[in-house]
Amino acid sequence: MRTLARYWRAPALAALLVVAVVFPLVDTSAVDTTFAINTLIYVAAVTGWSMFSGNTGYVSLGHAVFFGTGAYAVGLLAWHQHLAGDVIFATLPLGGLAAAAVAVPFGLVALRVRRHTFVVVTIAIFFIFQLLAFNLAFTQGNQGVSAPFLQWNPATYNNPFYYAGLIIAVLTIAWSWQIRRSKFGLQLRAIRDDEDRARGLGVRAMRSKLAAFVISAFVTGVVGGLWFYFIGQALPETVFDPTFDLTVALMAFLGGFGTLAGPVLGALILEPLQQQLTLQFTNGYLSQILLGALFLLVILFLPRGLVPSAEEWLTAGRAWLDRRRPPRGPVPAEAAAPETALAARKAGE
Amino acid sequence: MGRQLYEAIVSGILGGGVYALMAVGLTLIFGVLDIINIAQGIMVVLGAYLSYVLSVHLHIDLFVGLLVTVPAMFVLGVVIQLAFMRPLRGSERTSMSLLASYAVAIIIEGVLYSVFGASDVQLRAWYVTSSVKIFGFYLADIYLLGFGLAVLLVAAIYFILYRTTFGRSVRATMQDRTAARLVGIDVNRVAALTFGIGVAVTAVGGMVYGTVNAFNPNSGYDLISRLLAIIILGGLGSIAGALAASVFMITLESVVDVVWSPSWAIVVFYGALVLVLSVRPAGIFGKKEARAQ
Amino acid sequence: MTALLRTEAVSKAFGGVHALADCTVEVDAGSIAGLIGPNGSGKTTLFNVISGYERVDGGRVYLRDADITNAPPDRVFRSGIGRTFQLTRVFPRLTVMENMIVAAGHHDRLPNGSGRGLSGLRSRLARAGGPATRRRAIELLEFTGIARHADVPAGTLSYGQRKLLELSYVLIASPAIVLLDEPAGGVNPTLIGVIADRIRDLNQEGTTFLIVEHNMEFVMGLCDRVTVIDNGTPVVTGPPEVIRTDHRVLDAYLGTDDGDSDLPA
Numbered sequence: 049m050r051t052l053a054r055y056w057r058a059p060a061l062a063a064l065l066v067v068a069v070v071f072p073l074v075d076t077s078a079v080d081t082t083f084a085i086n087t088l089i090y091v092a093a094v095t096g097w098s099m100f101s102g103n104t105g106y107v108s109l110g111h112a113v114f115f116g117t118g119a120y121a122v123g124l125l126a127w128h129q130h131l132a133g134d135v136i137f138a139t140l141p142l143g144g145l146a147a148a149a150v151a152v153p154f155g156l157v158a159l160r161v162r163r164h165t166f167v168v169v170t171i172a173i174f175f176i177f178q179l180l181a182f183n184l185a186f187t188q189g190n191q192g193v194s195a196p197f198l199q200w201n202p203a204t205y206n207n208p209f210y211y212a213g214l215i216i217a218v219l220t221i222a223w224s225w226q227i228r229r230s231k232f233g234l235q236l237r238a239i240r241d242d243e244d245r246a247r248g249l250g251v252r253a254m255r256s257k258l259a260a261f262v263i264s265a266f267v268t269g270v271v272g273g274l275w276f277y278f279i280g281q282a283l284p285e286t287v288f289d290p291t292f293d294l295t296v297a298l299m300a301f302l303g304g305f306g307t308l309a310g311p312v313l314g315a316l317i318l319e320p321l322q323q324q325l326t327l328q329f330t331n332g333y334l335s336q337i338l339l340g341a342l343f344l345l346v347i348l349f350l351p352r353g354l355v356p357s358a359e360e361w362l363t364a365g366r367a368w369l370d371r372r373r374p375p376r377g378p379v380p381a382e383a384a385a386p387e388t389a390l391a392a393r394k395a396g397e
Numbered sequence: 398m399g400r401q402l403y404e405a406i407v408s409g410i411l412g413g414g415v416y417a418l419m420a421v422g423l424t425l426i427f428g429v430l431d432i433i434n435i436a437q438g439i440m441v442v443l444g445a446y447l448s449y450v451l452s453v454h455l456h457i458d459l460f461v462g463l464l465v466t467v468p469a470m471f472v473l474g475v476v477i478q479l480a481f482m483r484p485l486r487g488s489e490r491t492s493m494s495l496l497a498s499y500a501v502a503i504i505i506e507g508v509l510y511s512v513f514g515a516s517d518v519q520l521r522a523w524y525v526t527s528s529v530k531i532f533g534f535y536l537a538d539i540y541l542l543g544f545g546l547a548v549l550l551v552a553a554i555y556f557i558l559y560r561t562t563f564g565r566s567v568r569a570t571m572q573d574r575t576a577a578r579l580v581g582i583d584v585n586r587v588a589a590l591t592f593g594i595g596v597a598v599t600a601v602g603g604m605v606y607g608t609v610n611a612f613n614p615n616s617g618y619d620l621i622s623r624l625l626a627i628i629i630l631g632g633l634g635s636i637a638g639a640l641a642a643s644v645f646m647i648t649l650e651s652v653v654d655v656v657w658s659p660s661w662a663i664v665v666f667y668g669a670l671v672l673v674l675s676v677r678p679a680g681i682f683g684k685k686e687a688r689a690q
Numbered sequence: 691m692t693a694l695l696r697t698e699a700v701s702k703a704f705g706g707v708h709a710l711a712d713c714t715v716e717v718d719a720g721s722i723a724g725l726i727g728p729n730g731s732g733k734t735t736l737f738n739v740i741s742g743y744e745r746v747d748g749g750r751v752y753l754r755d756a757d758i759t760n761a762p763p764d765r766v767f768r769s770g771i772g773r774t775f776q777l778t779r780v781f782p783r784l785t786v787m788e789n790m791i792v793a794a795g796h797h798d799r800l801p802n803g804s805g806r807g808l809s810g811l812r813s814r815l816a817r818a819g820g821p822a823t824r825r826r827a828i829e830l831l832e833f834t835g836i837a838r839h840a841d842v843p844a845g846t847l848s849y850g851q852r853k854l855l856e857l858s859y860v861l862i863a864s865p866a867i868v869l870l871d872e873p874a875g876g877v878n879p880t881l882i883g884v885i886a887d888r889i890r891d892l893n894q895e896g897t898t899f900l901i902v903e904h905n906m907e908f909v910m911g912l913c914d915r916v917t918v919i920d921n922g923t924p925v926v927t928g929p930p931e932v933i934r935t936d937h938r939v940l941d942a943y944l945g946t947d948d949g950d951s952d953l954p955a
Binding site for chain 2: 105160337
Binding site for chain 1: 741742743762763764766767768773775779780781782783784788789791792793859860863
């Protein structure tokens with residue numbers, strides 16, 4: 049079955065991509081495309097988060113800092129430069145860079161401490177940023193920053209955002225995949241398993257963690273910028289939102305913390321669900337209660353998340369099937385192999 | 398200015414005492430269970446609301462009401478620990494406990510919003526607005542009473558920890574869970590009860606907090622961030638550290654509030670945390686960094 | 691003979707406990723050195739100090755002529771000192787092969803490879819473990835006999851297999867010297883023999899070893915030179931036959947400590 053998977057995986061992804069590209073042209077409802085855009089934003093955000101937290105095991109609850117920094121950076125730039133039209137999308141990488149720049153001092157302080165303290169430090173720094181946004185003059189305090197008025201056709205207004213979101217999500221997933229395959233990614237996962245041991249094997253832990261942190265921040269900043277343009281406004285309490293990180297963490301844990309597909313799946317399930325709940329129940333507090341309750345359920349009953357659990361079930365199922373099949377013939381004598389290798393070495397001396 | 402400064406320092410110390418009580422609860426939970434209870438902030442708010450209900454609807458005096466709220470919060474803490482933390486297993490246990498407590502926090506916040514709405518309330522009693530003249534300054538009675546109660550309870554906690562068998566079990570578990578199990582300590586029971594104690598103190602903190610500040614369900618964030626900053630600064634798991642850091646931070650904030658400006662006071666609060674961590678990642682009284690695990 | 695690794699009057703205290711005091715130890719290049727002593731005599735602390743997991747209170751540590759005192763663990767490893775742990779430490783969620791690649795990360799090209807700057811960046815972004823690395827990894831895994839487990843998570847290995855994995859990945863970086871902390875501890879006798887053989891084979895190819903062990907047969911049979919350490923200070927050093935009968939060694943083991951009965955009669 050594993051070999052079969054190799055055959056249908058690529059075509060399946062290609063088909064998915066085609067569907068995604070064609071979607072807004074087929075389903076023109078603004079509500080649906082808005083759902084989709086928010087979902088894509090979270091797919092990118094949670095994948096970005098996971099590039100750091102999933103790989104290193106350091107749970108960050110302060111990524112809203114990067115989201116907000118990206119939003120504000122992009123917003124202030126657009127406002128000061130009176131930008132409008134398609135060029136706004138070109139400013140997104142700048143939002144990412146602003147967030148990345150913030151991540152450097154943030155990371156240098158936060159990554160020196162052990163994991164528990166790290167989580168808390170991220171929370172503390174998050175609150176500092178929220179307060180700064182409220183208090184500093186150039187961020188316009190309570191009023192926040194407004195997005196430029198975009199004179200696009202109202203019927204397809206969402207489409208540019210959708211495609212921007214799709215591109216960002218796909219690029220982020222690709223980047224995350226590439227990191228996982230690379231030596232860098234392996235070092236991060238070694239750090240996750242046993243940081244001290246990794247250091248004892250030459251891994252420059254601080255450097256690796258910081259690099260992952262900055263990359264993750266960049267992605268989150270870009271996403272924050274996109275969100276700003278889409279929503280049209282950056283307010284301290286909306287872009288520096290304490291539930292952002294909890295939502296992202298929930299998506300990652302639901303899908304499978306530390307995997308690649310897990311966070312994406314988590315976002316694809318939860319974001320539409322969350323939006324639907326917000327529509328159904330005008331009482332926003334109820335969705336908050338449900339979010340928390342869902343989180344607890346996931347933690348208690350699906351602690352490893354959907355993707356690893358599904359893999360486990362598949363493996364168990366396959367093993368069960370194997371046991372019911374007749375044996376396949378003589379077992380090859382592989383026990384001789386190590387001995388011969390050693391004998392070869394000794395003979396070669 | 399000099400007079401204002403003295404007042405700021407004194408009220409900072411008194412306020413710090415109350416925060417100390419809540420911070421001690423939080424650091425105790427960390428020391429024994431290795432969990433950071435993010436819900437501590439909203440628990441304080443819950444305690445405040447409970448006092449509110451007892452005071453406004455049942456006309457029970459705030460301090461008397463504590464006889465109800467403290468045991469109630471204790472039970473709540475024990476239940477939360479048993480239901481959501483003990484069952485957690487696996488290598489990510491500590492992160493997940495933290496996230497579980499965050500989830501509990503937002504559930505409680507949502508419930509409070511639904512029941513009480515988002516508008517501010519404040520606890521009222523005769524001793525809230527009256528004050529006493531000491532050394533030429535007027536000190537609000539509630540500050541003194543609250544501080545006094547906090548001191549009493551922290552002393553009680555010390556007494557329990559150092560003079561009772563249960564306390565010895567707690568300290569043993571804090572130092573080495575496995576060793577504690579080996580000598581027959583029921584670590585699970587200790588964990589549940591400690592969590593209960595850690596939460597129970599928020600009932601008191603909540604009552605005092607609620608008299609001095611107008612609060613609503615959103616106040617939990619501000620509280621937990623301060624408490625977290627305090628226990629990290631003092632060193633996770635160190636009770637003496639929690640005490641020292643509380644008084645220090647709250648006094649610092651109080652002084653900056655007067656000397657500079659209220660909105661910057663809070664930034665200085667967190668800035669101090671970041672500064673200390675850059676120099677001493679383990680906090681002031683923290684144990685040397687057991688390598689990041 | 692030149693000392694490859696040398697500690698000079700190293701001292702280290704934890705609170706009031708002096709784990710190491712005036713500890714001077716020398717390991718000659720190309721030798722297999724043993725370090726024995728009763729429990730709590732400071733052997734693991736010495737390893738921790740050499741490999742950068744603990745800072746010294748006083749004294750210095752030299753690798754050849756370079757002063758590596760208080761260097762962080764990653765730098766110590768990169769300068770050529772590998773180290774295993776008493777309780778095996780592997781990366782449980784990574785496969786055996788991935789464990790090897792992590793350790794190989796910095797020696798993909800030359801033994802003294804920089805891995806810095808752009809070339810380092812490229813190698814880091816490259817697929818984890820180029821073909822050369824994988825070949826070498828398989829070679830080492832075959833050498834220690836666990837190659838068939840290359841693709842399973844290291845966490846599923848048995849204790850003995852983990853010990854072999856630790857030995858393997860410490861070697862992949864071609865260290866000049868390997869510090870082995872109780873390599874025979876908790877391992878069945880056949881495997882102990884295998885481990886001893888491997889150490890001898892590697893030593894013949896030029897790797898120096900410093901071994902901490904309680905298993906006297908293992909140490910005496912394998913090491914060229916044994917140092918006895920007691921209360922954080924080396925007491926006597928010499929070839930196994932000499933150490934065996936030195937009264938100071940007996941004092942160290944049977945003196946004020948609970949007598950270790952693994953000293954051969």
